[in-house]
Amino acid sequence: MKGLKSFPYWLVILLSVTVLLRIPSLFGVYSYGDECIYLTLGQAAREGLTWYRDIHDNKPPLLYLLAMFSGNLFWFRTILLAWSLTTIYLFAKLAKILFPDHDRAVKITMITFAVLSSLPILEGQTVNAEVFMVIFTIAGILRILRGNFSNRAALGVGILFSLGTLFKVPAATDFFGLCVFLLFFVPQNIKQFKTQIVRIFFLGLGFSVPILLSFTWYAFQGAFKPYLIAGFLQNFGYLSTWKGSTLGLYIRTVLLLGSFVFLWLTRKRFSLNQNLIFLWFAFSLYGATLSARPYPHYLFQVLPAFCFLLGILFDKIKVFAKVLAVCLLISVCFIYYFSFWHYSVLPYYRNFVLFALGHESKEIYRENLGSGDNYPIADLINRNTLKTDKIFVWGEAAPCVYALSHRLPVGKYAATYHIIDFDGYSETASALEKQNPRLIIDLNTEKGRFPRLSDLIDEKYYLFQRINRAEIFLLKTSK
Structure with a gap:
């Protein structure tokens, strides 16, 4: 009963609204290419084929594993729904830690995250690796901020980030951002700096173990080389195939380094939580824009930090932090508007309502969804x-x-x-x-x-x- 009483009524309402927003996705059609690739690879595994060796895609294996268990689009998206509700719940717990004295900031970040993650704007209703991997980043940071961050805890957090990377490689940028935060922003003296080096060692150990185990598995399957190439190395070649040049990647790397230097030089003007949010935003935006592709679901990686930036505006803090948060929020909105594809929201729900009420045939419903x-x-x-x-x-x-x-x-x-x-x-x-x-x-x-x-x-x-x-x-x- 105590656990139920500590569960805010407004969070229950928010989760219920999330379910309502996602119900149309459960009646989705086979039209989204990536989802269909995952389901095909899932079927291949059920029939005894080995991923990467016998059938190809260029992502790590955990998303295919979910596809293997789901079997069809309905159950695949049902898993996504349950996963998303869990992500929102963990996000709420993290928001309370980041904004401990301001319930308004917590609610605003929660509502923003729940709504934006559930609408077609960022393709949150379709099965994409980004929608799954952010839960590991949120859970990892939540564990660190809860206190008593021992070497054993660091090992567990590293494992969490590794699991996120085994959904999609750009999740590793969040891990590197966390390491930078722990090493350069947390220590107040040499002793603490040395302690953080040990913590980062255990973080790295935890991060390495699941990935190395996956390589060991595929080595025993006779698929080590194709797994290495398709699951990981092709992600680097992927960076330059869209625009045919890596110049943009170099520019984004310089901007990331510049952001780190700026935040480090001004770190004393912000609280530790604010430094974490700013740094998290910078590294997640870098990960989301690595390939310079215009797919909106890439920005899902940025969404948690984006929402926490919004929360800063409603927190009781110095003006300088709010000004920086506004600048970052405007920048990502600018990037989204000019560099990413846009999907309409109202036609999507209108199509579902007409179909649900019997005013639209199944064929027209499917056609409107691009089948x-x-x-x-x-x-x-x-x-x-x-x-x-x-x-x-x-x-x-x-x-x-x-x-x-x-x-x-x-x-x-x-x-x-x-x-x-x-x-x-x-x-x-x-x-x-x-x-x-x-x-x-x-x-x-x-x-x-x-x-x-x-x-x-x-x-x-x-x-x-x-x-x-x-x-x-x-x-x-x-x-």
Whole structure:
């Protein structure tokens, strides 16, 4: 009963509102490519394939593990809902520590975080690694600020940040930011500085252990090299593929270093909690913009620190801290507006309400969510293949066709753009020629061609059916 009494009524209301905001996501459709890739890799694992060696994607494995357990989009997003509620609860506990004497600041940060994390603005309703990984950063910082931060506790916090990194590599920037904070902002004398060095050693040890265990696992699976390349090293190559230059990365690195120097020189003008928030914001923004890609869910990594910056404005503090918080808030809003894609909120909920009230057909509902021809194509596949049959889909929506039809691709690539980006044409063509899938689907959405695929279709397949732009080819021996 004591635990229930300490649970604020307004937090119960906020969590309830969060559930309401996320209900439409549970009725989502197979249209978001990344979600479909994760589900396809999850199915591959259930059928005995090894990630990275037998089927490819370029993220660490924990998100695929959740996809393996979920099995379909509904349960995948249900896990996301439960995960998000837990994240909000831990965020509330951290907010109370960061703003111990100002309930208004706590409530404002909580409401902002809960709402922004649940709306389509930052793609918080879709399954992305960033939405999962922030809980580990929040939990790690919460454990540190609760006091009695022993070497054993540091080991545990390092493990938390490592788990976040095993969802997506940029989570490591939050870990490095925390280490900088503990080493350069917490110590008040040489003795404390030496103590913090020991703490950081245990943090680093905890951070290393889960990652090293994952490498050990894949080494025993004969997949050490592909795991190293796809799960980690390709993330560095990913940094320059969008704009074709690393100049922006160098500029952002200089800005991060400049931010650190400025905060260190002015650290005595802020409280320890404020220094933590400012530094957390700087490192998380750096992590979110590493690749300079315009996907809004990347900014989810910044959201906790962003909300705490907002809380500073309503805390009883010196004006200088508020001015700095305002400048940082304006900067991230500026970055979001000019550098990231924007998603509408009202049309999303309007579409769901019309569907829920029976004023909109299932087909129109799906079409408004961008499903295209995925459902009729998947239905055709299921009617003309066995569950054990592999297929091949060429086109932008290939991952969603695989996930929706519960069929695995021939070759190791679930996404067409992976074949293009990683020059997997020859490897994929060889797999196609060897396995002769019963169906090949050309969605006719790619500008570039796959010559050996066209030759194989001409030689061994005939046009079975058209669904709008998509062409479905059946193996000639299957007539």
